[in-house]
Amino acid sequence: MLSEHLKRLEAESIYIIREVAAEFRNPVMLYSIGKDSGVMLHLAMKAFYPSKPPFPLLHVDTTWKFRDMITFRDNLAASLGLELIVHVNQEGIDRGINPFDSGSSLHTRVMKTEGLKQALDKYGFDAAFGGARRDEEKSRAKERIFSFRGANHGWDPKNQRPELWRLYNTRVHQNESIRVFPLSNWTELDIWLYTLAENIPIVPLYLAAERPVVRRGESLIMVDDERMRLNDGERPVMKKVRFRSLGCYPLSGAVKSDADTVEAVVQEMMTTRTSERQGRLIDTDEAASMERKKREGYF
Amino acid sequence: MTSLRLYSEALFRGNLHAKEETIVERMLADQNKSFLRFLTCGSVDDGKSTLIGRLLFESQRIYEDQLVTLESDSRRFGTTGDEIDYALLVDGLDDERQQGITIDVAYRFFTTSVRAFMVADTPGHEQYTRNMATGASNSDVAILLIDARKGVLPQTKRHAVICSLLGIRHIVLAVNKIDLVGYDRAIFDQIVADFSSFASQLSFASIMPIPISARYGDNVVTPSDNISWYQGVTLLRYLETIDIKSHHEAAPFRMAVQWVNRPNLDFRGYSGTVASGAVTVGDKIAVAESGRASTVKSLVTFDGNLDQARAGEAVTITLTDEVDIARGDVLCPPDDRPSVADQFSAHLLWMSEDALLPGRQYLLRVGMRLVPATITSIKHKLDIERFEHLAATQLSMNEIAVCNLSTASPIAFDAYKDNPETGGFILIDRFTNATVAVGMIDFALRRATNIHQQHTTVDQEARARIKSQKPCVLWFTGLSGSGKSSISDVVEKRLHARGYHTYGLDGDNVRHGLNRDLGFTDADRVENVRRIGEVSRLFVDAGLIVLCSFISPFEAERRMIRERMKEDEFIEIFVDTPIEECMRRDPKGLYAKAQRGEIKNFTGFDSPYETPSAPELHLRTTGKSAEELADEVLGYLRMKSIAI
Ligand SMILES: Nc1nc2c(ncn2[C@@H]2O[C@H](COP(=O)(O)OP(=O)(O)OP(=O)(O)O)[C@@H](O)[C@H]2O)c(=O)[nH]1
Ligand SMILES: [Mg+2]
Numbered sequence: 001m002l003s004e005h006l007k008r009l010e011a012e013s014i015y016i017i018r019e020v021a022a023e024f025r026n027p028v029m030l031y032s033i034g035k036d037s038g039v040m041l042h043l044a045m046k047a048f049y050p051s052k053p054p055f056p057l058l059h060v061d062t063t064w065k066f067r068d069m070i071t072f073r074d075n076l077a078a079s080l081g082l083e084l085i086v087h088v089n090q091e092g093i094d095r096g097i098n099p100f101d102s103g104s105s106l107h108t109r110v111m112k113t114e115g116l117k118q119a120l121d122k123y124g125f126d127a128a129f130g131g132a133r134r135d136e137e138k139s140r141a142k143e144r145i146f147s148f149r150g151a152n153h154g155w156d157p158k159n160q161r162p163e164l165w166r167l168y169n170t171r172v173h174q175n176e177s178i179r180v181f182p183l184s185n186w187t188e189l190d191i192w193l194y195t196l197a198e199n200i201p202i203v204p205l206y207l208a209a210e211r212p213v214v215r216r217g218e219s220l221i222m223v224d225d226e227r228m229r230l231n232d233g234e235r236p237v238m239k240k241v242r243f244r245s246l247g248c249y250p251l252s253g254a255v256k257s258d259a260d261t262v263e264a265v266v267q268e269m270m271t272t273r274t275s276e277r278q279g280r281l282i283d284t285d286e287a288a289s290m291e292r293k294k295r296e297g298y299f
Numbered sequence: 300m301t302s303l304r305l306y307s308e309a310l311f312r313g314n315l316h317a318k319e320e321t322i323v324e325r326m327l328a329d330q331n332k333s334f335l336r337f338l339t340c341g342s343v344d345d346g347k348s349t350l351i352g353r354l355l356f357e358s359q360r361i362y363e364d365q366l367v368t369l370e371s372d373s374r375r376f377g378t379t380g381d382e383i384d385y386a387l388l389v390d391g392l393d394d395e396r397q398q399g400i401t402i403d404v405a406y407r408f409f410t411t412s413v414r415a416f417m418v419a420d421t422p423g424h425e426q427y428t429r430n431m432a433t434g435a436s437n438s439d440v441a442i443l444l445i446d447a448r449k450g451v452l453p454q455t456k457r458h459a460v461i462c463s464l465l466g467i468r469h470i471v472l473a474v475n476k477i478d479l480v481g482y483d484r485a486i487f488d489q490i491v492a493d494f495s496s497f498a499s500q501l502s503f504a505s506i507m508p509i510p511i512s513a514r515y516g517d518n519v520v521t522p523s524d525n526i527s528w529y530q531g532v533t534l535l536r537y538l539e540t541i542d543i544k545s546h547h548e549a550a551p552f553r554m555a556v557q558w559v560n561r562p563n564l565d566f567r568g569y570s571g572t573v574a575s576g577a578v579t580v581g582d583k584i585a586v587a588e589s590g591r592a593s594t595v596k597s598l599v600t601f602d603g604n605l606d607q608a609r610a611g612e613a614v615t616i617t618l619t620d621e622v623d624i625a626r627g628d629v630l631c632p633p634d635d636r637p638s639v640a641d642q643f644s645a646h647l648l649w650m651s652e653d654a655l656l657p658g659r660q661y662l663l664r665v666g667m668r669l670v671p672a673t674i675t676s677i678k679h680k681l682d683i684e685r686f687e688h689l690a691a692t693q694l695s696m697n698e699i700a701v702c703n704l705s706t707a708s709p710i711a712f713d714a715y716k717d718n719p720e721t722g723g724f725i726l727i728d729r730f731t732n733a734t735v736a737v738g739m740i741d742f743a744l745r746r747a748t749n750i751h752q753q754h755t756t757v758d759q760e761a762r763a764r765i766k767s768q769k770p771c772v773l774w775f776t777g778l779s780g781s782g783k784s785s786i787s788d789v790v791e792k793r794l795h796a797r798g799y800h801t802y803g804l805d806g807d808n809v810r811h812g813l814n815r816d817l818g819f820t821d822a823d824r825v826e827n828v829r830r831i832g833e834v835s836r837l838f839v840d841a842g843l844i845v846l847c848s849f850i851s852p853f854e855a856e857r858r859m860i861r862e863r864m865k866e867d868e869f870i871e872i873f874v875d876t877p878i879e880e881c882m883r884r885d886p887k888g889l890y891a892k893a894q895r896g897e898i899k900n901f902t903g904f905d906s907p908y909e910t911p912s913a914p915e916l917h918l919r920t921t922g923k924s925a926e927e928l929a930d931e932v933l934g935y936l937r938m939k940s941i942a943i
Pocket of ligand 1: 344511
């Protein structure tokens with residue numbers, strides 16, 4: 001049984017998801033394989049039942065995701081019978097962009113942000129769902145549920161449309177689009193409790209297991225494949241770790257943990273003293289970097 | 300971990316696995332605690348963001364790494380010298396941090412052992428009023444901040460008016476920065492009085508004044524040692540306990556169809572969220588716009604079919620008949636339908652830099668429907684400072700007006716005050732696609748063509764006859780505290796005891812309902828008395844003996860009511876008590892307030908009382924009890940054969 005709180009959140013999200021399907025010509029759901037995406041997809045399955053979601057999934061693959069994520073993604077789309085579009089920024093690959101030589105900032109901009117914009121343009125999507133939550137980050141807390149993006153996909157935080165009640169303004173001109181965040185009002189804890197209550201499958205990396213890691217500054221980085229650059233004399237050591245948020249493996253910091261079930265993860269959350277974004281190297285580049293990336297068209 | 304295959308099977312069976320009882324189960328149960336959405340508003344720099352930062356900080360919603368960032372941010376952008384600038388926890392945009400102001404609303408979440416909260420921290424700058432309105436439309440309670448050094452400012456009033464228009468019923472008047480005025484009680488009292496006299500013209504159900512210091516935390520989460528004269532609750536305690544149940548919970552069933560669900564030829568459902576009321580399988584329903592009717596066959600959800608769906612639930616309805624229903628149609632009970640009209644009157648807050656022009660076409664979104672609409676006339680706009688109605692030919696940004704609108708096709712709606720879900724709308728510019736206005740529908744126009752005058756042979760005489768009484772109005776007039784209500788109470792009790800059917804009207808039952816939109820300006824007092832007069836007239840027509848106790852200071856209005864009635868039906872009773880005596884009694888403490896200047900337009904002080912020139916009855920009260928005076932009234936009624 002869902003709590004009243006989760007029921008309320010669920011109903012609100014379903015309303016938002018249906019609204020997009022009804023109002024837009026060509027919507028798409030960004031599927032990043034993370035826990036938030038998992039919940040969002042689950043809600044989409046509920047929203048249209050007994051129909052299936054009337055839009056495809058899109059994954060912008062940087063080619064540096066954990067291998068477990070890719071396996072999980074392909075199995076899930078197949079088992080739900082949904083169309084999955086995978087887009088890679090080939091231009092970035094040709095330029096040799098990677099997290100080690102290019103730095104996290106450039107890598108993210110080219111492979112994620114540019115890749116996303118390419119895919120949206122290529123397919124002409126006029127609305128794209130994202131699984132971002134307002135409690136994740138201070139500029140996210142400022143964003144509308146229906147977030148207008150101009151012709152270059154950029155967010156203009158000083159000029160957002162008023163968003164009264166649940167009356168969303170879905171009007172866009174040619175080449176403009178809307179990013180839609182059905183999970184805006186969920187917290188990290190809500191996501192986990194819902195995942196647990198609804199038995200939503202998650203990538204095993206969210207649960208603690210012995211994994212080969214190396215220490216980089218404050219972070220533990222998992223050596224997921226042979227492309228990981230090790231320093232001279234550096235050797236991966238096995239540690240029981242898990243991830244609070246998943247991205248490109250060289251940029252995702254693991255935390256030491258014994259939480260190997262979703263229940264244990266929830267319990268751990270109750271005592272943690274740090275935020276989920278702490279493990280994400282891409283946010284710490286500079287102050288307000290999330291806002292800057294969003295202005296450039298990032299989710 | 301569920302395997303993927305099992306997951307997808309479970310998905311389409313709609314049956315998920317059971318789990319054993321755990322600590323987590325208890326946490327889930329804990330999540331059943333109630334939920335409150337509130338906003339902070341008020342003028343620039345009054346401390347709204349600092350307050351929210353404080354609340355988040357003290358409710359332990361801030362992680363260590365965020366605290367480290369906050370410390371370095373405070374050094375870099377802070378407005379608080381060496382101290383932590385809590386506003387930086389919420390002012391998350393580059394420009395906000397650089398300029399030290401809030402530009403757009405931030406939504407944050409926190410939980411205490413009692414309640415879960417969603418808070419909207421809104422900007423004080425007039426330029427960003429629309430962002431404040433955005434936050435207010437998603438809130439149940441408003442915290443209106445006032446800088447103790449500055450008092451009630453125009454922007455404070457603007458925000459109060461917007462909260463009131465949007466139907467927020469409870470507000471906290473947070474008198475902030477009390478540390479900067481030496482925790483002075485007199486300053487607090489003055490601000491509360493100033494605001495209360497302004498807010499009497501608005502429709503708040505409650506106003507809770509609390510002296511606070513957002514920066515140092517006094518009365519935010521913990522009671523303050525610095526403000527020993529304040530014995531009330533802290534802000535957080537108030538938020539945890541305020542009862543926000545509203546009369547909207549009794550609103551009839553409404554659901555706008557959001558999406559037509561057709562997975563195959565055998566299934567046709569209408570997906571939507573129940574806006575108000577409830578719907579049960581087997582219920583008869585109608586489509587408001589077309590009038591077509593059908594019966595609910597099933598309420599489908601992914602987790603199985605329901606017997607009943609209530610407000611807020613997202614469902615898919617199937618019907619027993621093939622009815623033509625599309626997105627935007629409003630489903631309702633056949634015997635309790637919304638208005639369907641193409642012309643209506645509404646309150647409007649204009650939010651665009653380009654002025655509103657009557658006659659120009661906009662897109663109107665109400666519920667799930669989008670229709671072309673024009674503003675046919677601006678009836679008046681509101682002067683927020685003086686709360687007056689002004690004539691206007693156009694509206695500029697942040698102005699509030701009452702307008703008539705006309706839509707290209709009829710729309711279904713309820714009055715916003717009855718049902719915000721079906722009575723609120725936005726206007727969209729057709730060319731820029733910007734959201735330019737927010738509106739609250741008041742009523743459909745051309746009512747005269749819909750409501751036909753009922754002709755009946757059951758007249759006043761017939762109604763009075765079955766009560767064996769002679770209907771009339773006993774109109775008690777006199778200064779505040781002169782004894783009108785006490786005398787009229789005794790009279791009513793005695794009449795009732797003798798089997799007469801009476802009804803008493805006084806400030807208590809009229810000001811809160813019928814006339815709650817009226818204040819105490821001369822114009823409003825006139826309208827107040829006029830309405831009471833009309834109600835009395837209808838009650839007399841119904842055959843009742845009506846007892847009215849109102850100061851009713853102006854001769855002209857008393858005469859007007861007299862002239863609306865038949866000879867002998869209006870009995871004016873002048874309750875004559877010298878003002879010195881009224882002031883000595885002062886049962887409601889109003890004279891004291893008037894003397895302190897806290898109440899404006901107080902009769903006998905800065906507003907005149909016109910002594911009746913020819914009352915039916917002149918009660919000189921000095922030295923007499925209410926009972927003795929009531930006897931005088933009853934004696935008169937006997938003499939006129941109205942009551943034995
Ligand atoms: N001494 C004192 N200073 C305060 C208090 N509350 C806020 N301030 C200071 O007042 C200034 C403005 O505070 P903010 O929280 O940014 O004000 P705001 O109402 O959010 O401003 P806008 O959102 O731009 O309208 C900051 O320097 C705060 O530190 C208080 O209780 N006491
Ligand atoms: Mg602020």
